[in-house]
Amino acid sequence: MPAIEEVDLLVLGSGEAGKYLAWTLGSQGQRCAVIERRYIGGSCPTIACLPSKNVIHSAKVASLLRRGAEFGLPTSAQPVDMAAVRDRKRRMVDGLIDMHQQKFAASGAELVMGSGKFITPRTIEVELNAGGMRTFHGKRVVICTGSRARLDETPGLRESHPLTHIEALELDQVPPQLIILGGGYIGLEFAQAFRRLGSEVTIIERNATVIHREDEDVTAAVTELLHDEGIEVLTNASVERISGTSGAQVSIETSGNGAPRTIVGTHLLVAGGRTPNTDGIGLELAGVKLEPHGHVRVDERLQTTAESVYAVGDCAGSPHFTHVAFDDFRILRDNFAGGSRVTTGRQVPFCLFLDPELARVGLSEREAREQGIAYRLAKLPMVAVLRTRTLSETRGFMKALIEPQGQGDKILGFTAFGPDAGELLPAVQVAMSAGLPYTALREAIFTHPTMGEGFGPLFSSIK
The missing domain is CATH 3.30.390.30 (FAD/NAD-linked reductase, C-terminal dimerisation domain)
Structure with missing residues (x-):
């Protein structure tokens, strides 16, 4: 076992709250180490928020080109070059990764690329991506492991190898027929974007409406938008079985609205919610307890059940927004300096990036x-x-x-x-x-x- 390295702040995961906390304390002279398995800066700049909005904007430009005559311009009916759309997104991500690496270097916080797990309280062993092992012990530890797309136990779902938002953003061809499971934020954004990029799109939603927690006039207006864009929406639909393989052909057997129905498409995208990344990281060895749905149990100051161990962002059950994770950072930053900020009563805005x-x-x-x-x-x-x-x-x-x-x-x-x-x-x-x-x-x-x-x-x- 390698020698244990002592640090002032040890962060597992380089997402929004964790990276800003490390940059801030590192710039103050504290020794900070951030362990990241793959996505430098977390999901927002690499596989989620910013990349999806990049592709969404490409889709809007495609839509405007088709409306050219409305603005006195030539109308373009050319098919979309999906590889070029993907490459534009990749260039943006590469620039963001460079920016993050520069911020780590400037702050003095160390970015450790590898898979980390707790082996004792406040002690994390890291299997380095480049080979070898390192072990860290932190005076304070922050769990910042985020969340991932949830796959339920629907028969045939996992065997169909469905797309999640990660794979959808890496497509180099427009899916001819895209089926989306879920009518929430992610499902709707991808539905409109891929429809505008040239896909036939069907949304399957188990509830009575898409974004069903919103007001009736909101859901009615959004549903009308989807209809006008040529997107088929099935509501009150339960998925019974899935067969085939996404990328070739998939068949979705549904029930609801009085009659069974089978939907056939070439690609399947799962957008039915998120699950926290808290499994397999040794939390039981760290004295960190979980909530029933897998989130780290925290109080209003983001303190876990283990002394000097905190959790932030998606994995702690905070609303799944980057701007909320940034506020989690501010809470810990101020409380570490003697403050008393809490998560209760926060004003949480949101924006669904439809057009x-x-x-x-x-x-x-x-x-x-x-x-x-x-x-x-x-x-x-x-x-x-x-x-x-x-x-x-x-x-x-x-x-x-x-x-x-x-x-x-x-x-x-x-x-x-x-x-x-x-x-x-x-x-x-x-x-x-x-x-x-x-x-x-x-x-x-x-x-x-x-x-x-x-x-x-x-x-x-x-x-």
């Missing part, structure tokens, strides 16, 4: 009703925001929930479905965080013509 985007922060109407919270509603069609007319992108709406009259004027929640909807969130978030009344946005002077200009008429509709 147009769906973005939300705070309460939805569904959540307000379920929690018995009264509200006033403001709603505005996107066509009333003049910027959308200049773009020929008038689909959608924005809406806000406001405290009841006589109880205050604070914003309880905001939803936007329209062009660049995600860019509308920051202004509303700042107002909500500062406890400002909705009138602060109603009375502000926003540049004309921008999407933010829509806040005026939206909040003017409040009674």
